[in-house]
Amino acid sequence: MRMHGQPGKAPGRVPDFGKAAMTDAPLTPDERKADLAALPPDPYRLPPVGSWFGPDAERHLIDRPKFCPMCAADLETGGGITTEYWAGDLRVFMTWCGACSWFGEVVRFDMVTIEEEEH
Amino acid sequence: MLTVEQNEELTSVGPGTPMGELLRRYWYPIAFEQDFDSVLTKTVRLLGENWTLFKTPKSGRYGIVAEHCPHRRASLTYGVVHEDGIRCGYHGWKFDFDGQCVEQPAETDNQNFRDRVQQKAGKAQTLAGMVWVYVGPDPAPELPRFDVFVMDGIKDCGYTTLPCNWLQIMENSVDPHHVEWLHGYYFDFLGQTEGFDAPKAFQKKHMRTGFEEMEWGILKRRVLEGGTEENDDWKIGHPLVFPYFMRVGGAGINQMQIRVPIDDTTTWKLFFSNHAPNGIEAPKQDRPVFYEYLWKDENGRLITDYIEGQDIMAWVSQGPITDRSQEHLGRSDGGVAMLRKMFKENMKKVANGEDPLGTVREPHERIDLPCERDKFGAEREFAHAWITTGSMRYSPLKQQLLDLHEDAWAARESAGTSA
Structure with a gap:
């Protein structure tokens, strides 16, 4: 991934703010800490690095509904809440919209599976 | 599963927090x-x-x-x-x-x-x-005079202080399935291991559960194996009383389970019981009897050979504040998700200057709450099991209460009446 305005940087490098932009040498641990400190704060925190279920928390953050299916309000800024639960292969997001009070489930599919009734 | 931010919002009760502002309305x-x-x-x-x-x-x-x-x-x-x-x-x-x-x-x-x-x-x-x-803003609402606190009968109240957030205790109250596992299967396992008979009333499987929003919170219903929707457990149910009580009852015992949020990681937990079985007049009392119940032994191990001790183990062992960003809920946790939504809804009401759910502004004498009388279909043995295998086993009134219920049952039998 290339950072905007920084052509030629190797993927995975720490974004360069300050001294590191002027050199191709690897960053020292202290320089790395300084560069990270220059980043704007991440508004969405995750469980501590190395947490066993950290990847599930990351997927929740990425996949949860961002907007109300009824009124399109931003669920985050509108005071809504989404609780994710799993049913079989499905990931279900039980969602309440703080703007219009819609309360329902948003279900993420990888494949539409239909259990046929006996016939 | 929630985000870290949503979890913090639901569990922070201090001044100026959205949940703190909501809770200060009660x-x-x-x-x-x-x-x-x-x-x-x-x-x-x-x-x-x-x-x-x-x-x-x-x-x-x-x-x-x-x-x-x-x-x-x-x-x-x-x-x-x-x-x-x-x-x-x-x-x-x-x-x-x-x-x-x-x-x-x-x-x-x-x-x-x-x-x-x-x-x-x-x-x-x-x-x-x-x-x-x-400790909220003026005008203060009326103090709700829920039935358990004002009805006639013998009152006793067990209390303790638990090192965990109050919300994880409330979520237990909209999680009916834990009864057949924690108080049924696990209790039976302990009984077999340690040589006692665990009560059978809690071992029945859940066939159906229901959660209904009502004026005081969430009404819980259940159909147990061998039961139908005509049983009290479904027909009447019992309520989680928003934001910090659960009302339960059966066999002449009515109880408010009270979870006072002391701070983000501490809850004062009380079981306030009123005993008034039909068939006998309960003796008068000057004051309720208050007693501390135990949940840890002298070695620091959690005591889990009684009902509430099992619940406390489940609450306290989640940690001071449950990390809901690492939980994995299933469909059976629908009540838990509904409760979280109810808290968010009422935070928003308070932010908009409205009264939250359960605010009482009218003076009154008594508020009756729906509650089963015949719980788990266990009838007579339920009162005995509740007193001897619950926190009431620590009550100074334990024997007096057992005698009261037994005398009431005998009186009803000789009169040919039901509970």
Whole structure:
């Protein structure tokens, strides 16, 4: 991934703010800490690095509904809440919209599976 | 599963937080009347703040102010209680029941100074042998006189302080499946391991559960194996009373389970019971009996050979604040998701200047809550099991209560009547 305005940087490098932009040498641990400190704060925190279920928390953050299916309000800024639960292969997001009070489930599919009734 | 931010919002109860602002719209029991038999003041902690609770010596009126004097921050708990307020022991600053500073002995020429000093204060009153306080904005609502607190009968109340957030305890109350596993399967396993008979009433499987929003919170219903929708467990159900109670009952026992949020990682947990089985008149009581129940043994191991001890294990072992960003809920946790939504909804109401769910503005004598009488279809043995295998086993009244229920059953049998 290339950072905007920084052509030629190797993927995975720490974004360069300050001294590191002027050199191709690897960053020292202290320089790395300084560069990270220059980043704007991440508004969405995750469980501590190395947490066993950290990847599930990351997927929740990425996949949860961002907007109300009824009124399109931003669920985050509108005071809504989404609780994710799993049913079989499905990931279900039980969602309440703080703007219009819609309360329902948003279900993420990888494949539409239909259990046929006996016939 | 929630985000870290949503979890923090739901579990932070301090001043200025959205949940803290919501919770401050309700009354809470915070002490017992008997605590003031020999002293006039007590430091109490509620919603992340320390308070001085005081009782006037002659009229017996209760007041509550923030603990630290606004002068030099000494504790008002070590002050002088007057009939019209409390005076700091350090330099004599006096405050009325609304927290207004009315005297500053060393500043007699500075009327404007004391007029500008207002200590944070709440309201206090008694009900059912407990001192209840409200520390939210005016006008204070009425203190709800729920039926368990005012009905006739023998009252006893077990209490303890638990090192965990109150919300994970509330979520237990909309999680009916845990009954057949924690109080059924696990209890039976312990019985087989340690050589006792676990009560069978809790081992029945859940065939259907239901959650219904109602004026006091969430009404829970269940159909157990061998039962139908005509049984009390479904037909009547029992309520989670928003935001910190659960009402349960059966076999002549009615109980309010009370979870007072002391701070983000501490809950004062009470089981307030009223015993009034049909067929016998319960003896009169001057005061409810309050007792501390145990949940850890002398080696620090959790005590799980009784019902509430099992619940406490489940709550406390989740950690001081459950990390809901790492949970994995299933469809059976629908009630839990509904409760979280209810909290968010009411946070929004408060932010919009509205009264949240369960606010009572009208004076009243008694609020009746729906609750099963025949619980788990267990009838007679349910009262015995509840008293001997629940927190009431620690009650000083334990034998008296067992005798009361047994005498009532015998009276009903000879009269040919049901429970």
